[in-house]
Amino acid sequence: MGYGEVTAGGVEMVLRVFRELGSGNRAFFPLWSVKDALKLKSCLLTPSSRFLDIGSGLGKLVLHVALASGCRAAGVEILSSRVRLACAFRDLLLAQRKVPGWIAEATSFIAENAAAQRGPLLVDGAHATHVYMFSAVFSDHDLERLAARLNETRFKVLVCALKPKQERAFSQLDSVFKAAPVEVNMAGSGQRFRMCVFIKTSSL
Numbered sequence: 001m002g003y004g005e006v007t008a009g010g011v012e013m014v015l016r017v018f019r020e021l022g023s024g025n026r027a028f029f030p031l032w033s034v035k036d037a038l039k040l041k042s043c044l045l046t047p048s049s050r051f052l053d054i055g056s057g058l059g060k061l062v063l064h065v066a067l068a069s070g071c072r073a074a075g076v077e078i079l080s081s082r083v084r085l086a087c088a089f090r091d092l093l094l095a096q097r098k099v100p101g102w103i104a105e106a107t108s109f110i111a112e113n114a115a116a117q118r119g120p121l122l123v124d125g126a127h128a129t130h131v132y133m134f135s136a137v138f139s140d141h142d143l144e145r146l147a148a149r150l151n152e153t154r155f156k157v158l159v160c161a162l163k164p165k166q167e168r169a170f171s172q173l174d175s176v177f178k179a180a181p182v183e184v185n186m187a188g189s190g191q192r193f194r195m196c197v198f199i200k201t202s203s204l
């Protein structure tokens with residue numbers, strides 16, 4: 001199976017989405033009303049948040065989100081070989097003191113087909129509050145199952161790098177507000193991201 005990983009610009013973009021939600025910046029999310037924007041303060045990524053990357057690969061985003069916010073961050077990945085590599089990479093960074101020691105406790109990687117399991121998406125036994133998925137790798141069927149699991153989760157923010165036709169799978173999400181998609185150009189690489197941001201209003 002081929003592997004694509006979020007770029008440094010993509011990591012920054014995901015973090016920026018979480019930060020801008022907290023600030024209610026309407027230049028970033030032009031569809032929000034002022035009243036809506038005020039509610040978004042509770043969406044800020046804080047040390048008490050729980051971040052989950054669905055399809056976490058080698059764990060780059062999980063590590064960056066934990067480091068940037070101090071929150072617990074987990075990845076679920078279908079290929080156990082990638083989970084082993086993600087753990088080995090994190091442990092090497094710890095051994096070389098390139099990341100602080102608390103990262104060992106704050107990050108975890110689970111080998112699991114996220115689309116085959118049932119129940120809420122959890123991070124260390126608690127509901128994930130901030131969820132990311134690079135949805136392009138999932139089939140329509142998988143996305144429907146993941147949407148069903150997300151409905152059981154008290155997530156606040158879901159960020160997906162979506163193909164436009166995949167947005168349909170998320171129409172079944174309960175009580176979500178969809179922010180305007182954020183188009184992202186990666187300087188130098190020519191890549192174009194389309195981040196869709198869903199807010200679970202019942203979790204605010």
Ligand SMILES: C[S@@+](CC[C@H](N)C(=O)[O-])C[C@H]1O[C@@H](n2cnc3c(N)ncnc32)[C@H](O)[C@@H]1O
Pocket residue numbers: 003004005006053054055056057058059060061076077078079082112113114115116134137138142
């Ligand atoms: C494009 S990579 C993204 C890696 C990482 N999220 C990033 O952005 O750098 C997508 C990953 O999703 C994994 N994946 C695909 N289907 C999955 C499923 N049903 N459950 C869990 N992981 C899955 C793939 O094995 C792959 O490692």
